Amino acid sequence: MSELLATEVAREDQQRELPRPARVPAAVRRTATALLGVAVLLVVWELYRALGPVTGVEVGGQRVLPRADPRSMPGVLDVLRTLGEPEVAVPGSRTVGQAVLAACWGTFRTAAGGWLLGAVVGIALALPMQRFRLAERGLLPWVVLSQTVPVIAVAPLVAAWGGRLQLTPTLTWQPWTSVVVISAYLAFCPVALGALRGLQSPSPAATELFTACAATPRQTLLRLRVPSGLPFLVPALRLAAAQAVVGSIVAEISTGTRGGVGRLVLEYAQQATSSPGRLYAAVLGAALLGLAAAALVSVLDVALLRRHRPLEAPR
Template identity: 50%
Template sequence: MRRRRSPRVALTRIGIGALGILAIAAIWELYKAFGPADGVVIGDSRILPRTSDLAMPHIVDMVSRLFEPVTRADGSPPLWLEVSGAAAVTLGIAAVGWVVGLIVGVALALVMVRSRLAESSLLPWIVLSQTVPLIAFAPVVRSWGSKIEIGAFEWQDWMSVAVIASYLAFFPVAIGALRGLQSPDAIHTELMRSYAAGWWATLVKLRFPASVPYLLPALRLAAANAVVGAIVAEVSTGLRGGIGRMIVQYAGQASGDPAKSWGPIFGAIVLGLVAAGSVALIGGTLGNYRRAEVNS
């Protein structure tokens, strides 16, 4: 049986993560304090940014700006509340894309495990699919989607964003599930055959439990990819209400309020952490499934 991780291990990991954040903040402030005003330039390329308040606001200014109103208008909500609402919209779309990517990825893995010919035919195309630039692909998906009409069903713009999110999410799931389903040793598959177990029984009792260690990292990577895909697609398609559009909108206001433009960037970071944390909760359930199947 697998040993459960102690609370001390979890606290250690949290502490290391917190120290990493503090280290990044310290490096930021040290470079701002001692770095060249015009940044680090090599030839005609600037590899490190300028240290002015416009290019690099202080960490404390960026954090305090989150609790100030978005605009000077009366009744304007605080920036963190506006960012949270936009992040929730993007998270919902990314979740839809993640679920679709999970279904497509596992289905492709099952087809490839079932047939060696299918694996040799599909796997190169699955890998090649990730070379398509999203900036060019997202408007095409939106254009195609806008032409879909099935009865009373009407394609919504957010669906195009979800499709792009699923496009990035399915790849790690397909590869991770394929490697996991193929991971059982030949002696184990032969044992299942000696019990007269069919392909489906072998899949449920042997291959799926064995694939959990490969599938969990793939699901986490798929969640991160879905968030990135949703944000990029929002920028490319111009979908309003999400964190991607907010990043572009606030970046245009950076000259007058540089700290404000970092608000949605922080929101995107938290969004990725929430997505990964949600998958970690699902991972606990899959871990129990693996132990139950292995020990049965």
């Protein structure tokens, strides 16, 4: 028996000494997968432009695939060339790429405000829903139901109601304030659901341990529920960032607020006949803005989850 045990121990030591294959970091894999998906999409786009019918594909009298002509589907290189063209035929005017960057920066600022406001509201709703069962039954259905109302219908109402508000004698409701509120309207729901799921994630054994140690609700919240809820909250915040960008763009289009990429999409859509590449350049900027917002929130994943500690019973 001792010889068999010694043989087994020696075999395990040999296996430990064998070099293990290097693992590709998860962030690198996700980035490579995303880039591969974009590349496949661009290849499909160019193949359809080259091989697709000029009049599009119709089924039952309804067009299900777009026209493959240069005006409806400009090439990728054409869109990239459009970024270097002057926006207006005036010497010294900014290029289309500069206009898209400026518009994306304007939308990013309002989306950041909406994300912050939505995160605060979402967490403020999740705390009482976790603490009191009655609050969860009363608030949770309304949180979910709020996302079924189209933003394009809510935006004019918020702009009209806000325009009548006089916050202080010197502080009035600005058009960008409506955009921030509408952006927060889309951002708060995933935060509320993610925070609630995270706060409820500790096992019954862990909560019973804190109860046995006479922990107060505040101690249980800070030492158990919040650390356990971070893996649920960070993805919710990432989704909320993308939702905030979408809300800002839709609000800019619905309310006519200038300075953002949503308004730029409207302006370039009017020029789609003569310069279709400009519209796609604005849409490309909006898509990259959403990805950048979600990537910035991923910094929280590194800052918070890597410092996540196991539960610590109160002393």
